[in-house]
Amino acid sequence: xxxxxxxxxxxxxxxxxxxxxxxxxxxxxxxxxxxxxxxxxxxxxxxxxxxxxxxxxxxxxxxxxxxxxxxxxxxxxxxxxxxxxxxxxxxxxxxxxxxxxxxxxxxxxxxxxxxxxxxxxxxxxxxxxxxxxxxxxxxxxxxxxxxxxxxxxxxxxxxxxxxxxxxxxxxxxxxxxxxxxxxxxxxxxxxxxxxxxxxxxxxxxxxxxxxxxxxxxxxxxxxxx
Amino acid sequence: xxxxxxxxxxxxxxxxxxxxxxxxxxxxxxxxxxxxxxxxxxxxxxxxxxxxxxxxxxxxxxxxxxxxxxxxxxxxxxxxxxxxxxxxxxxxxxxxxxxxxxxxxxxxxxxxxxxxxxxxx
Numbered sequence: 001x002x003x004x005x006x007x008x009x010x011x012x013x014x015x016x017x018x019x020x021x022x023x024x025x026x027x028x029x030x031x032x033x034x035x036x037x038x039x040x041x042x043x044x045x046x047x048x049x050x051x052x053x054x055x056x057x058x059x060x061x062x063x064x065x066x067x068x069x070x071x072x073x074x075x076x077x078x079x080x081x082x083x084x085x086x087x088x089x090x091x092x093x094x095x096x097x098x099x100x101x102x103x104x105x106x107x108x109x110x111x112x113x114x115x116x117x118x119x120x121x122x123x124x125x126x127x128x129x130x131x132x133x134x135x136x137x138x139x140x141x142x143x144x145x146x147x148x149x150x151x152x153x154x155x156x157x158x159x160x161x162x163x164x165x166x167x168x169x170x171x172x173x174x175x176x177x178x179x180x181x182x183x184x185x186x187x188x189x190x191x192x193x194x195x196x197x198x199x200x201x202x203x204x205x206x207x208x209x210x211x212x213x214x215x216x217x218x219x220x221x222x223x224x225x
Numbered sequence: 226x227x228x229x230x231x232x233x234x235x236x237x238x239x240x241x242x243x244x245x246x247x248x249x250x251x252x253x254x255x256x257x258x259x260x261x262x263x264x265x266x267x268x269x270x271x272x273x274x275x276x277x278x279x280x281x282x283x284x285x286x287x288x289x290x291x292x293x294x295x296x297x298x299x300x301x302x303x304x305x306x307x308x309x310x311x312x313x314x315x316x317x318x319x320x321x322x323x324x325x326x327x328x329x330x331x332x333x334x335x336x337x338x339x340x341x342x343x344x345x346x
Contacts, residue, residue: 053268055264058264058265058268059261062257062260062261063257066260067249067251067252070251074248074250075245075248080250084253087252088256088260088263091263092263095263096267152244155240155244159241159245178246179246206238209233209238210232210233215231220237222233222240
């Protein structure tokens with residue numbers, strides 16, 4: 001082959017439209033759907049997928065985390081409507097922080113425990129201004145024994161009222177240790193304090209709780225021995 | 226009944242904690258729908274174009290702003306008019322003032338006007 005046809009071929013090749021455009025649009029593709037075994041994907045990875053626009057990742061996260069948030073809120077507040085409000089608010093905060101979430105820095109669950117504890121103590125603080133533990137009527141002597149379910153509600157309500165009457169940090173430590181069953185190192189991370197400070201808060205919190213609930217011992221179904 | 230019997234024991238407190246830990250409320254479909262709607266709304270908010278700042282008005286608008294708007298431009302106009310007036314018709318006292326500060330100007334000719342080359346000695 002002589003040089004002239006080769007030059008012509010090269011010239012024609014240079015005129016061909018390149019594929020750069022289609023290669024660039026690759027980065028604007030829609031997010032990939034979640035894998036079939038989405039339940040094995042870590043929370044943080046789902047949060048990043050949601051931040052990239054994947055609503056199915058949000059659905060998976062909500063399915064995992066909303067029951068945990070609802071449980072924590074319900075155990076602290078003993079009020080379904082308030083617990084639902086806190087759950088919705090905590091999840092909104094999660095959706096908003098998603099684009100700025102830095103993987104590896106903290107667990108999503110740890111972050112949520114902190115947010116829910118703060119939201120609940122905010123509500124308990126407002127309740128503290130309206131609830132006077134001493135003003136709650138004691139049950140009348142000789143009242144018939146209540147059903148177990150009612151007693152459960154009474155105990156949960158009394159616990160929540162006592163948490164409202166306690167200092168905020170003690171209430172949070174007691175809630176995370178004894179209601180959520182977390183270990184002191186995890187509580188320390190959630191509350192951003194030392195493990196020793198957690199131990200001190202929970203010990204003082206138990207003493208405060210004992211003092212607050214003692215006046216309602218009979219109401220809570222604890223019979224005199 | 227004495228005070229000791231009214232006191233909550235550690236066992237009593239643990240019983241209360243057990244009741245609380247057993248609380249496992251369900252998330253209602255309505256709440257879940259609200260949560261997912263919030264997620265979709267947050268995504269839409271992020272993807273919406275940011276609201277435009279004040280529309281750029283071009284060179285004249287930025288010049289007007291740099292001058293300080295009506296107030297700045299008014300002061301500048303007054304200063305220009307005053308300077309022009311002083312240049313065209315300086316008051317007599319101005320000459321006295323400049324003479325007092327800079328002195329009067331005297332002209333000294335080193336050469337006779339008709340002997341530029343200095344040949345006349």
